[in-house]
Amino acid sequence: MLSDDDQTTHIDEIVETIVYLYTESRRLTKQAAREIGLTGPQLTVLKLLDTLGDVSLSSLSERIRAQNSTVTGIIDRMEREGLVVRERSTADRRVVYIRLTEKGRELARSVPVEPMEIFRTVLSTLSSDDTRDLLRVLGKLGKRVRALVREHEAVSADDRRKAAGS
Amino acid sequence: MLSDDDQTTHIDEIVETIVYLYTESRRLTKQAAREIGLTGPQLTVLKLLDTLGDVSLSSLSERIRAQNSTVTGIIDRMEREGLVVRERSTADRRVVYIRLTEKGRELARSVPVEPMEIFRTVLSTLSSDDTRDLLRVLGKLGKRVRALVREHEAVSADDRRKAAGS
DNA sequence: CCGGAATACTTCGTACACGAAACTTTCGCC
DNA sequence: GGCGAAAGTTTCGTGTACGAAGTATTCCGG
Structure with a gap:
């Protein structure tokens, strides 16, 4: 822990x-x-x-x-x-x-x-396990950020709707 | 594999x-x-x-x-x-x-x-294991990029030295 | 089929972002 | 102690980067 x-x-x-x-x-x-x-x-x-x-x-x-x-x-x-x-x-x-x-x-x-060349170069030196771990955790992060952003946008849109209706 | x-x-x-x-x-x-x-x-x-x-x-x-x-x-x-x-x-x-x-x-x-707020928010929802894995692999990446950059800069400096000497 | 919403792009104003050159001040060395 | 290199900052020119407003075109509901 x-x-x-x-x-x-x-x-x-x-x-x-x-x-x-x-x-x-x-x-x-x-x-x-x-x-x-x-x-x-x-x-x-x-x-x-x-x-x-x-x-x-x-x-x-x-x-x-x-x-x-x-x-x-x-x-x-x-x-x-x-x-x-x-x-x-x-x-x-x-x-x-x-x-x-x-x-x-x-x-x-x-x-x-290539774009982001050095990054790719170094990524390609990682072991399969490391690549897999990185992808797994980053994937989670991406997914959660996307969810938060959607939520946030929805709230903003709602704010605008209320403001327009007032 | x-x-x-x-x-x-x-x-x-x-x-x-x-x-x-x-x-x-x-x-x-x-x-x-x-x-x-x-x-x-x-x-x-x-x-x-x-x-x-x-x-x-x-x-x-x-x-x-x-x-x-x-x-x-x-x-x-x-x-x-x-x-x-x-x-x-x-x-x-x-x-x-x-x-x-x-x-x-x-x-x-x-x-x-905070700067990079959403990023931090989502990072804090990761399990200890995920955080550790992410840090471990990213640490490797950072270290290797730094090494590559140092190498690259050294070559460039050498180029300049040779050019100046010619 | 027509008028308004939506889409694709451009224009404009402002704020980074960087490298090169200029300027001021400090440091290192003889 | 003085002078050339080095360090800290600013100035300038060019290229992103974005949002808001503008223009042209297409889509769509009645």
Whole structure:
């Protein structure tokens, strides 16, 4: 049995470590991107497009967990550099597909780095047991956070409903 | 024994989940901050100052894993709002200490939210075993990433040395 | 089939976020 | 004691990052 103090210390350490892993991984992606004249997010988008093929701007946003307005800017700059083109869908003229140009594709293939590279590299050195444990516990965490968020959003929505009705 | 495919899938899931936990936690901090007219980083700084007392700008930067130039801006805006004051150290006149004003302190104490709040909340619901497993594996990851980064930085430094010498 | 809700994207304003360069002050060494 | 390197902070330029408001298009209930 762990004491409350131990538990608190452990939580701090876990948060510390996850923040470290995340920020460090992003920093190194950025550094790799720099070497070919790109920014971190731009490299991420480039790699995604090479992997997924043409995708709409919204699904791109969803994939990299950013708002549409953010991605609009990123694509603007990549289009300016001739790495991608925008192509309006004929089926639904609200939708914009992002397509790699030849230049963009070549650049994408010339870089060996994956998004969150260092992170993945190190993860692959874990034993099967460690990987399984990590996945098991993180899975629980993700599930519980999602549940809490849903709950929280529901309360907020209810607040707004009440406010509107008053 | 896990197959390579399983291993790759697991790595993807782990990365996915960590990115989710991190971004979601930041999003919710931002949302909490919004309710009292602050931004996410500003709330984080406010809480840190209330906990740590006066600290120099550099140590603040280090604590929140940001560059000094970033923190300068954050403090500028908080100072403009009358939440903190800058105080130049008398011992070392290069150093600037950041101090909470009364207004800042009151605001800090009026908010129950900790940085990465949701994350901590959910972590505290884990069993001792799960916490231990998580900490154990994350600890390994952190250690290995640090080692890789050190190695990498050493190579870069060597590159620069060679370039300078040529 | 038409008018309003919903969807996809862009625009705008503000706040990070970072690296490079500038500035001030301190330190180390001869 | 003085001077060059180093440390602490700020300034500047560029690129995210987000929410709110705006525009164009599609969907849907009557």
